[in-house]
Amino acid sequence: MNIRSLTRGDGVVIGAAVLLLIASFLGLYSVEDAPDSLELPNLWGSGPVVLSVVLAGIIGAALIVVARGLPQPKKVAGLDLGQFGIAFTIFAAWSALGNVFDPASGVDNVGGGSDGPDLGLGLILALIATLVMAAAAVATPLVPALKGALIPAPRPAAPQPYGGQPQGGYGYPGAQQQPYGGQPSQPGQPGQPGQPFGGQPQPGQPQPGQPQAPQQAQAQAQPAGDFSPFWFAVPVPRPLFAEDGSPTPIAELAPGTWYLAVEQRGANLVAQTQDGRRGVLQDTSGIQRG
Numbered sequence: 211m212n213i214r215s216l217t218r219g220d221g222v223v224i225g226a227a228v229l230l231l232i233a234s235f236l237g238l239y240s241v242e243d244a245p246d247s248l249e250l251p252n253l254w255g256s257g258p259v260v261l262s263v264v265l266a267g268i269i270g271a272a273l274i275v276v277a278r279g280l281p282q283p284k285k286v287a288g289l290d291l292g293q294f295g296i297a298f299t300i301f302a303a304w305s306a307l308g309n310v311f312d313p314a315s316g317v318d319n320v321g322g323g324s325d326g327p328d329l330g331l332g333l334i335l336a337l338i339a340t341l342v343m344a345a346a347a348v349a350t351p352l353v354p355a356l357k358g359a360l361i362p363a364p365r366p367a368a369p370q371p372y373g374g375q376p377q378g379g380y381g382y383p384g385a386q387q388q389p390y391g392g393q394p395s396q397p398g399q400p401g402q403p404g405q406p407f408g409g410q411p412q413p414g415q416p417q418p419g420q421p422q423a424p425q426q427a428q429a430q431a432q433p434a435g436d437f438s439p440f441w442f443a444v445p446v447p448r449p450l451f452a453e454d455g456s457p458t459p460i461a462e463l464a465p466g467t468w469y470l471a472v473e474q475r476g477a478n479l480v481a482q483t484q485d486g487r488r489g490v491l492q493d494t495s496g497i498q499r500g
Contacts, residue, residue: 213279213361214359214361214464214465214466214467215278215279215359215447215462215464215465215466215467216275216278216279216359216360216361217278217350217356217357217358217359217360217447218350218355218356218357218358218359218360219346219347219349219350219353219356219357220274220275220278220350220360221360222342222343222346222356223271223274223275223299223343223346223347223350224271224275225342226267226271226339226340226342226343226346227267227268227271227272227339227343229335229338229339229342230263230264230267230268230302230335230336230339230340230343231264231268232335233253233331233332233333233334233335233336233339234252234253234254234260234264234332234336235252235253235254235332236252236253236330236331236332236335237250237251237252237330237331237332237333238250238251238252238253238255238256238259238313238329238330238332238333239251239313239314239327239328239329239330240327240328240329240330240331241327241328242328250327250330252332253332253333253336258305258309259305259309259333259336262301262302262305263302263305263306263309263336263340264302264336266298266299266301266302266305267298267299267302267303267306267336267339267340267343269295269298270294270295270296270297270298270299270301270302270343270347271295271299271343271347272295273291273292273294273295273298274291274292274295274296274299274347275295276291277290277291277292277295278292281461281462281483281485282461282462283462295347296344296347296348299340299343299344299347300344300347300348302340302343302344303337303340303341303343303344305340306333306336306337306340306341307337309329309333309336309337310329310333310334310337313327313328313329313330313333314327357446357447358445358446358465359445359446359465359466361466362465362466437473437474439470439471439472439473440470440471440499440500441468441469441470441471441499441500442468442469442471442479442481442497442498442499442500443465443466443467443468443469443497443498443500444463444464444465444469444491444496444497444498445465445496445497445498446465447462447463447464447465448462448463448491448493449461449462449463449492450462450463450481450483450487450489450490450491451489451490451491451492452489452490453480453488453489453490459489460487460489461483461487461489463481463483463491467484468484468500469481469482469483469484470482471491472488475490477494478490478491478492478494479491479494
């Protein structure tokens with residue numbers, strides 16, 4: 211489970227779940243002018259409130275967080291765990307609202323028509339917590355501010371925008387390594403490739419002991435050093451598609467994790483995850499190079 215894949219909306223859900231847990235230990239009822247000897251129950255003293263509000267809200271938050279941290283989405287009965295979690299949080303908020311409207315749960319309709327006890331502080335906080343939890347769970351996929359990473363990725367010493375010549379080579383960000391394929395550290399002029407792989411001379415430069423024409427043909431056959439594998443991070447979760455062009459994602463790239471770009475295909479990148487899977491990243495906007 212990768213905690214760096216959690217979003218700000220997930221952070222709101224976690225905070226609301228903590229508030230709900232605290233509220234469960236506070237009073238379920240409040241009675242005006244009650245003697246000090248009267249002990250009123252907390253939310254754990256009511257079975258319907260515990261099952262439909264406290265446990266439903268906490269379980270829903272746990273499902274949302276776990277689903278976000280998994281590398282592959284888990285499905286139950288055709289639905290993602292995150293969708294089940296959203297449904298649980300909405301149900302908890304709806305149940306809390308009903309208990310706030312009628313904290314006595316029908317007891318006030320028995321006998322002489324007494325109004326019964328008033329709602330306690332624990333029930334009020336439980337309603338606030340479940341409403342915030344449900345709103346954050348529903349709005350996270352829709353609001354860009356909530357889709358941002360909860361724990362930002364550590365920034366390299368000198369990040370570069372996508373498309374620039376990388377300073378380092380094939381290795382983890384910040385490591386001082388030899389560039390991929392033996393490319394020189396100083397690139398050529400724009401529009402002109404650098405020295406080809408293996409340190410072969412450029413066209414037009416004679417080499418002792420060999421004819422000039424074959425040497426030119428060999429230099430032209432070498433690929434241009436216009437791409438070197440580099441590490442990058444994504445600003446928001448993005449799908450990684452199979453290289454055969456199938457529309458089903460094989461993985462999801464999460465913010466806060468470094469991935470290796472091994473090939474460029476037009477505007478797309480062929481990326482490799484840390485567990486060795488390769489796929490095509492179609493949306494490369496805003497990525498951070500290492």
